[in-house]
Amino acid sequence: MAGAQGGWVLTATARSPTNIAVIKYWGKRDETLILPVNDSISVTLDPDHLSATTTVAVSPSFDRDRMWLNGTEISLSGGRFQNCLREIRQRARDVENKEKGIHIRKEDWEKLHVHIASYNNFPTAAGLASSAAGFACLVFTLAKLMNVSEDAAALSSIARQGSGSACRSLYGGFVKWVKGEAANGSDSIAVQLVDESYWNDLVVIIAVVSSRQKETSSTSGMRDSVVTSALLQHRAEVIVPSRILQMEEAIKNRNFGSFARLTCADSNQVINTVERWSQFEGAPQVAYTFDAGPNAVLIAPNREVASLLLQRLLFFFPPPPDTKLEGYMVGDTSILQEAGVHSAEDVASLPPPPETKDKNNVQKYPGSISYFICTRPGKGPILLSEDQSLIHPVTGMPK
Numbered sequence: 517m518a519g520a521q522g523g524w525v526l527t528a529t530a531r532s533p534t535n536i537a538v539i540k541y542w543g544k545r546d547e548t549l550i551l552p553v554n555d556s557i558s559v560t561l562d563p564d565h566l567s568a569t570t571t572v573a574v575s576p577s578f579d580r581d582r583m584w585l586n587g588t589e590i591s592l593s594g595g596r597f598q599n600c601l602r603e604i605r606q607r608a609r610d611v612e613n614k615e616k617g618i619h620i621r622k623e624d625w626e627k628l629h630v631h632i633a634s635y636n637n638f639p640t641a642a643g644l645a646s647s648a649a650g651f652a653c654l655v656f657t658l659a660k661l662m663n664v665s666e667d668a669a670a671l672s673s674i675a676r677q678g679s680g681s682a683c684r685s686l687y688g689g690f691v692k693w694v695k696g697e698a699a700n701g702s703d704s705i706a707v708q709l710v711d712e713s714y715w716n717d718l719v720v721i722i723a724v725v726s727s728r729q730k731e732t733s734s735t736s737g738m739r740d741s742v743v744t745s746a747l748l749q750h751r752a753e754v755i756v757p758s759r760i761l762q763m764e765e766a767i768k769n770r771n772f773g774s775f776a777r778l779t780c781a782d783s784n785q786v787i788n789t790v791e792r793w794s795q796f797e798g799a800p801q802v803a804y805t806f807d808a809g810p811n812a813v814l815i816a817p818n819r820e821v822a823s824l825l826l827q828r829l830l831f832f833f834p835p836p837p838d839t840k841l842e843g844y845m846v847g848d849t850s851i852l853q854e855a856g857v858h859s860a861e862d863v864a865s866l867p868p869p870p871e872t873k874d875k876n877n878v879q880k881y882p883g884s885i886s887y888f889i890c891t892r893p894g895k896g897p898i899l900l901s902e903d904q905s906l907i908h909p910v911t912g913m914p915k
């Protein structure tokens with residue numbers, strides 16, 4: 517391997533989105549390869565609001581693989597990280613950087629170590645799919661650094677081995693994870709249904725109930741339900757296949773009524789605010805869904821309806837007394853202006869929504885939501901420039 521006396525550092529940096537499932541992945545048929553019992557469909561969220569950014573650096577001076585997540589060193593010894601690293605290394609090819617005088621041969625990659633630095637621009641392990649963005653980004657960035665030629669579908673099946681839902685974050689827009697049949701998982705991959713521009717009126721509002729780390733991980737929750745639930749098998753074999761077909765139709769036709777009914781039916785909790793409003797109007801107004809955590813994800817068909825939703829959410833779930841509106845809504849905050857809400861005083865003077873039965877006796881829940889994130893469907897992973905690297909180009913350590 518030629519290089520500047522072995523003292524060089526080469527980096528790649530990329531950003532990958534999270535996704536929220538509208539037909540859920542719940543239950544594995546293989547724990548190690550992470551193979552699901554059913555197909556699932558998700559919408560990728562705008563990486564400006566929810567994403568992981570990862571830099572992978574390689575240098576002959578590194579003596580072992582190391583990783584820092586949100587500034588703290590974490591262990592890479594777990595099977596999930598090891599599987600992703602091994603699969604990408606096996607596909608590494610020659611890399612030449614003439615400017616830096618670096619030439620890495622295909623076979624050198626087995627001996628070279630990497631430093632990985634990553635941060636999430638949203639809470640980690642709080643039910644906002646950080647593992648999805650994180651493993652998609654890790655695999656995508658490693659593949660770029662090591663000049664891997666595999667397409668997004670092949671990379672999705674490697675990201676899947678880090679965290680199941682991560683395979684869907686290799687694409688923007690609406691994405692299907694095909695469960696596959698092969699025992700080795702080769703056909704358990706993600707495919708893009710439509711890109712992010714196809715149904716771009718949608719507005720996604722996430723009510724973050726708690727940004728603390730959640731108590732039950734998706735992995736162990738899923739394991740418990742596969743063991744204990746006959747219903748889960750029925751869901752995988754009978755219910756999900758027809759829902760997947762109907763959901764694909766709904767997305768293709770941008771049929772929000774059908775999309776909302778299917779999304780809510782596939783989630784296991786009820787939001788009174790949404791239910792009352794939809795019943796009052798006689799048609800689904802917004803869709804809601806939950807992952808393993810308590811955070812509600814609400815999908816509105818357009819910005820007008822999103823503004824009406826926000827007025828209701830802020831009416832029932834106002835910020836605690838003496839708190840400012842800034843920080844209570846993050847992401848695309850322009851939606852507040854569209855909802856006519858400019859200050860905490862505006863929130864206090866919101867009228868009860870028309871569907872409220874007893875307008876003089878409404879229960880509000882100040883402080884029960886930490887904050888709201890307003891976002892929209894977004895694009896898949898992108899490569900970032902060297903000046904956005906999280907690793908110092910000379911020391912090879914996190915900046």
Ligand SMILES: Nc1ncnc2c1ncn2[C@@H]1O[C@H](COP(=O)(O)OP(=O)(O)OP(=O)(O)O)[C@@H](O)[C@H]1O
Binds near residue numbers: 569636646650733808
């Ligand atoms: N940026 C990242 N890069 C690599 N790995 C990450 C990253 N962020 C999170 N992870 C991994 O994902 C784990 C958290 O996954 P977990 O499934 O518990 O929570 P979550 O993905 O935030 O929530 P959920 O999957 O239920 O929506 C972390 O412990 C870490 O191993």
Ligand SMILES: C[C@@](O)(CCOP(=O)(O)OP(=O)(O)O)CC(=O)O
Binds near residue numbers: 537542645680681734
């Ligand atoms: C409820 C879900 O979000 C489950 C996500 O589970 P993970 O992908 O986090 O689980 P592992 O594969 O064990 O890492 C539904 C979904 O995203 O489809």
